[in-house]
Amino acid sequence: MSKNVPIKFIYDDVKITIRVRYDKYYLDFMHNQKRVKRSTGLNANEENLKELKTNIIPELIKALTGNKEIEYFKKDILFTDFAIKFFQVYQGSVREHIFEANCSIYEKQIKPYFSKYNINEIKPIQLEEWQNKLLDKYSLHTVIRYRSILNLILNKAFENDIIKFNPLSKIKYPTSINKKFKKLNDLENTEIYPFNKDKIIKILNNSTGNLHYFIFIMLCTGMRPGEIISLTWNDIDFEKKNCS
Template sequence: MGREGNGVRQVSNTSIQIEFLYRGERCRERIRFNPSTTPIDVALKKAELHRVAITHAIAAGTFDYAVTFPGSKQFQKIETSSDLTVDQWLKTCLDEKEAHLKSSSFDSYVKYTKQLTAAFGHIKLADLRKEHVRDWCKSKKASNKTISNIISPLRSALQSACELDLIPINPLANFKFKRTEAPSEDKELDPFTVEEESLILANCSGHIHNFIQFAFWTGMRTSEMVALTWEDIDFKGMRIHIKRAKTQKATIAETTKTYSGKRIVRLLGPAHDALVEQRKLSGPKGIIFLNPYDDRPWKGDQPIRRAFILICRDAEVRYRRPYQTRHTFASRMLSAGESLRWLSHHLGHSTITQTEKAYAKYIEGTHPDAGEKGVDLFKGT
């Protein structure tokens, strides 16, 4: 750090650096000297005495940084960071994020930032501690996953502040909040039965019928389906090229939800039949699935949900959101004995583990002939 660890060291032929702690920050300032008139040993000794005077003044509360080191950039940064609130810094980070996040992700970022601002916005950035966040987490009636999602923008903002030397450390660098939760009751996973699918399809027609049948037999995300174009369909090879997605908040189609979401999947028979019928309605070019009320591309999943509510009511089927068609497809494929690896790729999951965890109860013991293939193959050995 310096001359035998005393906080001073020569950094050039004409300057010596002094290091000291001020307001919890490690500060480094340079003192100039003329080597032709002041030997280095003398200059270093003077620097040591100057540093001692500084540390004494800091301890006594009489140190005036601006007077001692006029024009210091480090002091300006310390002054800025000492007055900067969490609210101000979160807003700064939010502005920077807008250009780099997808519309749906930015919308979530804004929502979480509002909650963080309400909880911690009044606290100075340099004063925020892990205990503040932990106490807030304990007070929230939300799942561990939801809390983790909310905290994520704050952790990221604090890391940026740390990298810019606005704060010495990120108080949430290794912070994880996890309360004991009751076992999951599969609230999210609620597939339709074969009978329910038949009733639903019998109570709709045209654009909506083709859309729902395609959803049941591809397992594609709603956001992927509304962005699908005829150029993405390979009828000869019976394949679908999934490249884009359009969420409720997006004005245009964007890249898929994840890198693994961009994929090529098989076009199965019932899905193929739905496309054949749909081409008669929307034509052979452009967006495949259109809103029948205005013959324009769907603007997101909200109008689809509203239409689906009415269809389920007419079919006398308990309503679940259209996304459950994806779970219906996955659960059926696994119950039929299809490969977990194949399904994971088809759904656009990042790992097989993700697929296995979501649909574990459909993997073993659900197929009526489970085990028979092994018996037939090896019973004579």
């Protein structure tokens, strides 16, 4: 990008232009029907431009509009930078121990693989490679859990119009690649399983309403209560008949 080319960003009725003067970044915008030109004091370089886009201008927009939540810029957003914002919001939606566990999974299993990418650069083939590597090392249900966390992050980016679609939705769900859920008749042959067929049937027969379906989902998928509670209709692909 040439330093002499102004960069314009528009949020609703607010337009902010980044200009370069004397090798410094200046902001040009309207406030209370008056034009405001201010130097940021930042030298014109890529690192400071990123700081303007991801931190300074969003905070300025928040102050000008009074909005608590604003859109992110759609260009040059690192996956890791967006993930930080995601977990800040996510923390208030789940129990603390689930939040801490999922943050740990992100740091160990997701961040190292995608840290070098802008979020809009992540392609389905990269996600498939990541999933296949995990399947070589971990159990099916473990990979499903890792995938669910990455899916939450990418879905949030899609909901905020940062990416055009969730690329993980184009990758086959692990259950369709490796094995299907077991039938009740097969459960007694499983090496490690807390309930036999008779106990499962007794539990289901003595539960009603939403509790019945809640228990059934846990038995069939191995999902934890907090993970089931956080499910939304957007997590279900009715065409492919699976969850993402």
